[in-house]
Amino acid sequence: MITVALAKGRLAEQTIEALERCGIDCSVLSEKTRKLVLDEPSGRLRFILVKPTDVPVYIENGVADIGVCGSDTLLEEDRRLYELLDLGFGKCKLCIAGYAGFRPAGGGILRVATKYVNITKKYYHDLGENVQIIKLNGSVELGPVMGLSDVILDIVESGSTLRENGLTVLAEICPVSARLVANKVSLKTKAQEIKPLVEAIKRVL
Amino acid sequence: MKKNRLQEVLFLTFYDGMVYNISMKYKMPKGVCDYLPDECYAKNTTEEQLLNVFRQNGYERIETPCIEYADVFTEHGLFPIETAFKMTDTDGSLILLRPDITMPLSRIVSTKITPVLPLKLCYLGDSFSLLAEDNRYREFTQAGLELIGSNSYLADAEVVALAIEGLRAAGLQDFLIELGSTEILRGLIEECCLDEKDEEELIRSVDKKNHFAITEILNAKGVSRALSNAVTELLTLFGDDALKEAYRLVKPKKSRIALDRLSEVYDALRALGYEKYLSIDPGLLNSMNFYTGIVFKGISRHFGAPILSGGRYDNLFTDKNKSAIPATGFAVGVQNLLTALTRSGNVAERASVDYVIGAKKEQAERAVRLKDRLIRDGFRASYTFIEDEAKLKEYAEKVKAKNIVFVGGE
Numbered sequence: 104m105i106t107v108a109l110a111k112g113r114l115a116e117q118t119i120e121a122l123e124r125c126g127i128d129c130s131v132l133s134e135k136t137r138k139l140v141l142d143e144p145s146g147r148l149r150f151i152l153v154k155p156t157d158v159p160v161y162i163e164n165g166v167a168d169i170g171v172c173g174s175d176t177l178l179e180e181d182r183r184l185y186e187l188l189d190l191g192f193g194k195c196k197l198c199i200a201g202y203a204g205f206r207p208a209g210g211g212i213l214r215v216a217t218k219y220v221n222i223t224k225k226y227y228h229d230l231g232e233n234v235q236i237i238k239l240n241g242s243v244e245l246g247p248v249m250g251l252s253d254v255i256l257d258i259v260e261s262g263s264t265l266r267e268n269g270l271t272v273l274a275e276i277c278p279v280s281a282r283l284v285a286n287k288v289s290l291k292t293k294a295q296e297i298k299p300l301v302e303a304i305k306r307v308l
Numbered sequence: 309m310k311k312n313r314l315q316e317v318l319f320l321t322f323y324d325g326m327v328y329n330i331s332m333k334y335k336m337p338k339g340v341c342d343y344l345p346d347e348c349y350a351k352n353t354t355e356e357q358l359l360n361v362f363r364q365n366g367y368e369r370i371e372t373p374c375i376e377y378a379d380v381f382t383e384h385g386l387f388p389i390e391t392a393f394k395m396t397d398t399d400g401s402l403i404l405l406r407p408d409i410t411m412p413l414s415r416i417v418s419t420k421i422t423p424v425l426p427l428k429l430c431y432l433g434d435s436f437s438l439l440a441e442d443n444r445y446r447e448f449t450q451a452g453l454e455l456i457g458s459n460s461y462l463a464d465a466e467v468v469a470l471a472i473e474g475l476r477a478a479g480l481q482d483f484l485i486e487l488g489s490t491e492i493l494r495g496l497i498e499e500c501c502l503d504e505k506d507e508e509e510l511i512r513s514v515d516k517k518n519h520f521a522i523t524e525i526l527n528a529k530g531v532s533r534a535l536s537n538a539v540t541e542l543l544t545l546f547g548d549d550a551l552k553e554a555y556r557l558v559k560p561k562k563s564r565i566a567l568d569r570l571s572e573v574y575d576a577l578r579a580l581g582y583e584k585y586l587s588i589d590p591g592l593l594n595s596m597n598f599y600t601g602i603v604f605k606g607i608s609r610h611f612g613a614p615i616l617s618g619g620r621y622d623n624l625f626t627d628k629n630k631s632a633i634p635a636t637g638f639a640v641g642v643q644n645l646l647t648a649l650t651r652s653g654n655v656a657e658r659a660s661v662d663y664v665i666g667a668k669k670e671q672a673e674r675a676v677r678l679k680d681r682l683i684r685d686g687f688r689a690s691y692t693f694i695e696d697e698a699k700l701k702e703y704a705e706k707v708k709a710k711n712i713v714f715v716g717g718e
Contacts, residue, residue, distance in 0.1 A: 164443055165612015183613070186518040291486060291587055292609040294547060 105289070105296050107148055108162060108170030110155035114281055117192045118171045124307040125300070147296065159184060159284065168289035169297060175258055175279045179219045185285045187301055191308055193281035197222065199274040200265050201247045201254035216246030217256040226256065226276060244268050339437075339446030349658035351449070351646055355432055357477040358451040358640055365470055367430035367453045372412040374434065378402040380415050384624065386598055387411070391439050405436035410624065410637065413454055417633070418626045425457030425633070432642075445643050452618070452639030456625055459634035461569055464602045464620060465576035467636045471606055471616055472585050478645060479654040483608040483615070485585050486546070488592030489570050490599045490619070492554065495563030496539050500531045510539075515593045517543045543591035554590040566601070573602055594619050602636070610651040616640045660708040663689040666700035667715035675715045 109115040109132075119129045131141040132150055141150045153161060158172035159182040173193055177186060197219070207213050213234045217223045220238050227234045237252050239245075246252035248268050258279055259265060259272060283304060290297055336342075343351055359369065375395070381387040381404060393405035406412060409431050417423055430453040437446050453470065455463050468485060475483050493514060497507060506525055513521035519540045526536040538557045545553050551574065554567055570588070577586060594603040599619040606616030618638020625633040649655040663682050667675035675691055682689040690709075694700045697714045704712045 163612065184516065186516045186521075189520045286612050288607040288609070288612055288614070291484060291546060291589070291607060292482075 104147060104149055105168040105293055105300070106166070107150050108158045108167035108172075109150060109152050110158050110170075110172045110176075111152050112155065114155065114171060114173065114193050115152060117281065118190070121190065121192075121304060121307060125303040156180065162284050162286050165286045165288055167286070168293055169283060169285045169300070171281055171283055173258075173279055174282050175219065175222075177282060177284065178277075179221050181221065183287060185287055185290055186282050187285055187290075188283040188305060188308070190281040190283055190304075193279070195258045195260040195279045197256065197276040197279055198259045198272045199226075199254050199256055199276065200244075200259065200270045200272050202269065203271045203273070205247070205253055207253045213254065214246075214252040215254055215256055216243050216252035218243060219256055222276070223256045244270060337446070338440045339444060341445075346658045347646075350649070350655045351642065353656035354478045354646060354649065355449070355451055355642060357479070358474045358642075359430065359432055361470060361474045361477045362430035362451075362453045365428075365466075365473075367428040367455075370413065370416070370429050370431055371433065372406070372409060372416065372431070374406055374436075375403050376406050376412055376415075378404050380404075381407060381411050384411075386595075386624075391437055393436050393438050407437055408435050409433055409450060409452065409639070410454065410621075414625050417456060418628060418630070423457060423627065423633070426463070427454075427456040429454045429456065449642035450639040451642055452637060454625075454635055454637035456635040457633050458636075459620075459622065461572040462576060463634075463636055464569070464573045465580075467618060467638060468573065468577055468586075468602075468604055469580060469582060471604065471618060471638050471640075472582055474640060475606055475616065475645070478649065479656070480608060480615075480645065480648060481652065481654065482610075483585065483606055483648075484587045485604050485606050485616075486587050486589045486592050487570065487574065487602070487604045488589045489566040489602050490594065490596055491566035491601055492542065492558060492563045492570070492590050493539070493593065494596070495560035495566060496535065496542070496558060498562065499535055499560050500526060500529065500539075502529060511593065511596050514539070514543060514591065517591065519543065545591060546587060546589040548588075550588040550590055558590075569602065598624070604638070606640070608648045608652070611644055611648040613644060614641070615644045615648055659688075660710065661690050662687040662709070663711045663713055664700065664704045664707065664709040665689060665691045665713045665715065666694040666697065666703075667691075668695055671715040675713075678713065678715065 109118055119132050122129050127148065128144050131143060139151060143150065151161070151167060155172055156176050158170045159177060159180040161167040162170045162184045163182040171190065175197055213232065214237060215223050215234050216237045216239050218239060220236055223236050237246065243255045243257045244264055246255050247270060254273060262272065265271060283301065285297060363369065378389055381392070382389055387407055389404065392407045395403045397403050413429060413431070417427070432449070432451045434447050434449050440446065455467050468487065471485060497510065502510060506529060510522060510525050513525065522540050523536055526539065541557055542554060551567065551571055558564065558567065570590070574586065574588060577583070592603055592605065594605065594617060598621055600622045601620030603619030605614040607614055616638055620636040622634040623632055625635045627633055646655065665675050665679050679689045679691045692700060692703060694703060700712060700714055
C-alpha cells in the first residue's frame with residue numbers, strides 16, 4: 104500500500120480529478136467525514152489530507168510515500184525528497200507586490216511581509232539587499248495596506264486581491280505549479296507500486 | 309527579574325515500572341536524547357553487531373577526539389562549518405565538535421601512521437550537527453569503516469558487501485543497497501560546460517530528480533537536447549535494466565568508465581550472492597564534492613531516510629608526502645538503523661537480571677559470595693542490600709527479576 108499526502112483545498116480537488124482520470128476510485132475523498140486517513144477501496148492507496156505546507160514534511164519523513172503540493176511550498180521548505188512530475192495545475196506566480204512608487208518607511212530598510220520567509224531571505228540575499236522580514240500566516244496583502252510592511256512576497260494567481268487593495272506586482276520571482284513528490288526511500292522500496300502510478304498520472308496530464 | 313519556575317509536572321513510567329513525577333526543571337537541547345536501559349541495551353547490541361562484522365573482516369577500531377580544530381574539516385572545502393557546533397580554544401583558534409569521523413581519520417593517516425596498504429580501519433562514535441531540523445539528531449552515532457589504499461573494484465565490492473553483512477548482523481531483514489557512481493553524472497556535467505553556480509543548481513536538481521528544473525537550467529545554457537535528455541532520463545533509471553539503459557544513454561568517456569566500474573562491482577557482488585540486496589541507480593547522488601566514484605546508500609521500507617551511506621573518495625586521504633591514497637568506506641547511522649529495527653520488530657530486547665539477592669545484615673557476606681558464584685556460573689545477579697524478604701519480593705517484581713534469593717537468619 105502506498106500513502107498519498109494531499110494538500111487540503113483546491114490542489115486536492117485538482118489532484119483527485121487527475122487521479123480519477125487514471126481510473127483510481129477517489130470517492131472516499133469526496134465523502135463528508137472527519138476522518139483524516141482514508142483508504143481507497145482496492146486497498147492499494149491510502150490518502151491523508153494535510154495542510155499544504157505540511158506535505159513536504161510528511162514526505163521527507165517517509166510517513167507518506169508520495170504527495171502533491173505547490174512548488175512554492177517545496178522552494179520554501181527545501182526538504183530532502185524527489186520531485187517527480189510537474190502536474191501543470193495550481194498555476195500562479197511568486198511575486199513581490201506593493202504600492203507602485205512606494206518609499207521604504209523603515210529608515211531605508213525594506214520591510215517585507217510574507218508567508219515565505221526562506222524564499223524571501225534568499226531572494227533579497229541574491230540581490231544583495233538587507234531587508235526586514237515580517238512573517239505572516241495569511242492575508243499578507245494587509246501588510247502594505249496597513250503600513251506593517253513596504254512590500255509583500257506572495258503567490259499571485261489572477262491578481263484581483265492585489266488590485267482590489269490598490270497593490271501592484273513590482274517583480275515576478277518564478278512561476279509556481281503543483282508537483283508530484285516522493286519520499287527518497289519509498290521510490291525504491293515501493294517502486295513496483297509507485298512507478299506505474301507515476302506513469303499513469305503522466306499519461307493523463 | 310526573577311525567572312518563573314516551570315510549574316508543569318510530568319508523570320513518567322520509568323524503566324523499572326515505577327512512576328515518578330518529575331517537575332520539568334531541566335530541558336534538553338533539541339536533537340539529543342537519553343538512552344535509558346532498554347534503549348541503551350538495544351543500541352549497544354546493534355553497535356557491537358556492526359563492529360563485530362568489521363573486526364572479523366580485519367578492520368581495526370580507532371578512536372579520535374570529539375573536538376577538532378576547524379581546519380581538519382574545512383581544508384578540503386567539504387564541510388560547511390555553519391552547520392557545526394563551534395568553540396574557541398584558549399588561543400582563539402576555532403574548534404568544532406566533529407561533524408564527521410572520516411576527516412579526523414584522514415588527519416591521522418596523513419600525519420601519524422605510515423600506512424601498510426591496504427589499511428583497514430573502523431570506528432564507532434558520535435558526531436554532531438548544529439542543524440536543529442525536526443526529526444534530526446544533532447548528536448548521532450556512526451559505526452563505519454574505511455578501506456584505504458586500494459582503487460580496485462574488488463575494494464568497492466568488499467565495502468558494499470560489509471555494509472550488507474553489517475545490516476544483516478544487526479537483524480535488519482528487508483533492506484536494499486542503492487548503488488551508483490558520482491562519475492556518471494560528473495562526465496555528463498563536464499560536457500555541459502556550466503559555470504559553478506549552474507553546476508551547483510544542476511546537482512541540487514539531480515538530487516531531487518527534478519526533471520523540469522534540470523531541463524530549464526540546461527536549455528538556458530544552450531546545452532544540446534541529446535545531452536540534456538541523457539541527464540533527465542538517467543534519473544528515471546533504477547532497478548533491473550538500469551545499467552543496460554544507462555549505457556544506451558550516456559556517451560561521455562568519463563561516464564562510460566564509471567558505468568564499467570559500476571558493472572564490475574555489481575557483477576562481483578552478484579557472484580557472491582548479494583544480488584537480492586542491490587538496486588542499481590545510476591542517478592544516485594551522494595555529496596558530489598566528497599565522493600569520486602562508486603556511491604551507495606542503505607534503505608529500508610521501515611525508515612524514510614537512508615540508514616547507511618558510503619562510497620569511494622580518492623582525494624580525501626593523503627600520505628605524509630601529500631600524495632593521494634584512494635579510499636572507500638561507509639558509515640551506518642546507528643539511530644536510524646535502530647528505528648528501522650524497532651519498527652520491523654527486530655530490535656534486541658534487554659533481558660532483566662536473573663537473580664536479585666537480599667539478606668539479613670549478618671548474612672551479607674554469604675549473600676555476596678552467593679552472588680559471585682551465580683555470576684561465575686553465567687548468570688546476571690544483583691545483591692540489593694534489602695534486609696526484608698517482603699520488600700525484596702516487591703523490588704524483584706518491579707525490576708522484573710527472574711529469581712529471588714533471600715539469605716535468611718540461619
